[in-house]
Amino acid sequence: MDVYAILLSKLSSIECFYELSAGTFVEIKRKIEAGEEPYEPPYFDPENDTDTEPPFLEEWSDADEFQNIVGQAAVSLVHSVLKDFLDGFLTRDGQYETAEKYFSARRNQIKNESWFHRYLAFFAEAYGVNWENCPVSPEALEEINLARNDMQHGESGFRLSRYRTEAHRQKFPAGIFASELEKNHPDWSSGEIKVSKETFLEAVNRVKQFSKFVEKHSPWRYSTFEE
DSSP states (O other), rough: OOOHHHHHHHHHHHHHHHHHHHHHHHHHHHHHHHHTTOOOOOOOOOTTTTOSHHHHHHHHHHHHHHHHHHHHHHHHHHHHHHHHHHHHHHHHHTHHHHHHHHHHHHHHHHHOHHHHHHHHHHHHHHHOGGGGGOSOOHHHHHHHHHHHHHHSSSSSSSSOOOOOHHHHHHHTTOOOTHHHHHOOOOOTOOOOOOOOOHHHHHHHHHHHHHHHHHHTTEEEEEEOOOO
């Protein structure tokens, strides 16, 4: 089973999902900013009109939030695909049952350890993986893991977006899911998980590079795998 090829295929599908879904809201924002139909700004009389709020501000804010929600959903899918790859890797190599026993024992030994760190430990022991040689640090993947956890189980506000927990913010104060406002003024920010197109693509690239490094350690990798 070419688990790396499957990973790339799934990531490509998620990229397509993001472009098609987020693109709708990007276009709405562009039309509002350009004053294009159906968002032509109404006539403004500077002598009699007292409302200085930009026209269609609510519509722009909704589109911006919905674009972000699509990004959050896409990052959650990226996280799931990473987990699928690691499980598929272990299954193909005949190591899954051994790994499950290892994970179970480690849960009793180390409390509150994330699933991802258990996998890192197993790969280090079973395959001799030196994570210091990985082109993407495990911490960079852990940030995606934390974001996914916050999206699924974290704090919510008055709208649909989810927010980074305090532990997440403390570990990655200027992480890829922090807004520019939060990076510049951490005490002023709500901690909303912000997923731009650039942020989403960065998460995809991290998973690709990390998984490619892992795949190199398997004696069963397919000939289609590129070094």
